[in-house]
Amino acid sequence: MNNLSQSKEVPDVFSPVKLGPITLPNRIIKAATSEGRSPEGKVTQALIDFHRGFIEGGTGMTTLAYCAISPEGFAAPGEILMIRENLLGLKKFTQAMHDAGGLVSAQLGHAGPVAHKNITGVRPIAPSRFLNPTSFQFCREIKKEEISKLIQQFADSAEVAADAGFDAIELHFGHLYIVSAFFSPWINKRKDEYGGSIENRTRFAKEILLAVKERIKDRVAIIVKISMDDGIKGSIWLDESTETVKILDETGTVDAFELTMGSSVYNQMYLFRGDTDIDGMAATQKGIFKLGVKLFGKKMLGEYPYEDLYMLKSARQFQPIVKNAQLILLGGINDYQHIKKAMESGFSFVAMGRALLREPDLINKLKDESQTEGRCIHCNKCMFTVYTTTNCVFTKEYATSSKSVL
Template structure:
């Protein structure tokens, strides 16, 4: 534990980037790019968090390839998207803030209904949420995916982003390689944790080679994914140690949970089964009502619910800064993270409820966020993600059947996260 608590609202650095404070808006599903391109609505969404006091906001899930999409309407990091991405970063910089692009490949979390191709993972697998077959990625395809991450990072630099966040969590493609349950390979990418960590290390290295010291490089990694026999702390700490030794990352954001099953392990709190059932058709509607809570899992919410696991990583990191996520809703929570040795805190649902929460906390240390962790924001990803308590954002809750978002309604849970 550190003896001096940094001022979370004082300027600081993240790699080559100067941030005005240590508060990061975590990547959350947005639903504001229905054609996979930046819209004014998306710009306003992120601008609200910078105006509300966050030091940096994160654009959720920018695909490194078309087959890497986890939900309809996600931005593909491409030349076509570049002009809009530049407008987005310019708007954030004009407000005095910084912006990061989360780069990901969904792997076995992807659906053929969305991408048009069979999803892939380290080994063959049946996704229990979609009941779709996932094939094993071929050895010669692995360098291609690594290069896709590198080229996506290049787009981020050209678009003016201050950072990229490599999505190594939630059993997406890189994360699935880390899991002994999902990765049963016999080559150099399978077996012990050093081999299973090879893929994420090579992605981080390729991205750093591409961006140099122009922008910061963050990785989001699952400490544990909540699946028996899968990723747990003993292995994820070793992966973090290897990434730290490589010195290709500026920060690690520590998360938990899986996007395959028992998704509530990431979110904690209420399970809005009835709300999910209301937005899907039969026979899925009945299935969600009967088995939704069992499939999603039920885990009680508590403040700072990831801290117990995340503090295990503090003594391991020698070069890489740490970002604390999960149940941060007050100045006391932020100061606890700083006191425990974390360099930044990331806030998701709390800011979705109140984009100006950082400003309010800075002005009055007794302020506590209004998010009640009802998790009803989760089903709004079928349209425009928003807090249902916000009377100004009730429009656009659901996408029309003609929208690409309607495809997602055949699934048990939206694959984008909040």
């Protein structure tokens, strides 16, 4: 068992550590936060500069997000398209991270019901016909032959990532994107072998994992980002997600699970916690939809107060389940004491998002002075900057983009 829950020894946060076939310089991973710096689906200098800031700031591995496996899989504007035609720019990206002294992971996914026709040009897909309560778009049911096609597209994108020099791939099986939507009884009403029992609803994810592993072997580490629960009645909860993770872990293909929660379909603040930025959400909408957000936004997004380490309790439920992979803790990690608590609780790595958006050099500060507290105030004004260029509103130098592609 690779988890540390059975060991009394607490690892050094800042020492090198193995993750599958790779070695990270420390146990801190920059969590995926969709950048919005790829207007043509390609790498830009602005994207390189954005991520190099985290590596130069001490983060062991940064995560390039969000990398769509096909044009129909985009979740927001300005995301990377992980296809072979973009290989040259992707190689420049990974080389820049390696030159800066860190590693880099590529988050691969397909938005499914989270997608919007205004971005992809096609109607979104879901396991079953489904009305997205946030975008008010009907999703059509994905056909079985399309499921097979998506499995191959995941494998194709994983191979491109490996050829581009990425050290790891992160398969996005969370937040009710297409794979996660199959897990959810709320969305998945299928009557075939991809619906019904937990085993059936996990089948799509398992087939993706096996296809990816067959294609890339041990060239890169494989991380699975997966929702523990999404805070939606009748959807994903711990009793089933632990079973799903157990099934995936038993394939022996996963090097680490990054445990997350919440969704990008509804009740989004269940993931983010902290202030609910209604004005930020309204700014992404037009006409009557903008008015609707102002009137009903808090009901739609939800309101959840911020707590340090707010995913820890749920994440610990997976420690007895996972036998082959390591575990990455996410959520409410803002200083050294939080990281130390994660290590003491048996997690191998931590993933940090908003705290590093606020201070890209936070990890170097923690190395120099462990009592340093991160400056993120969890106002969540960064949450909707994904529709322009993802940034902390207090860090202006990260608020610009570039239209030149590499």
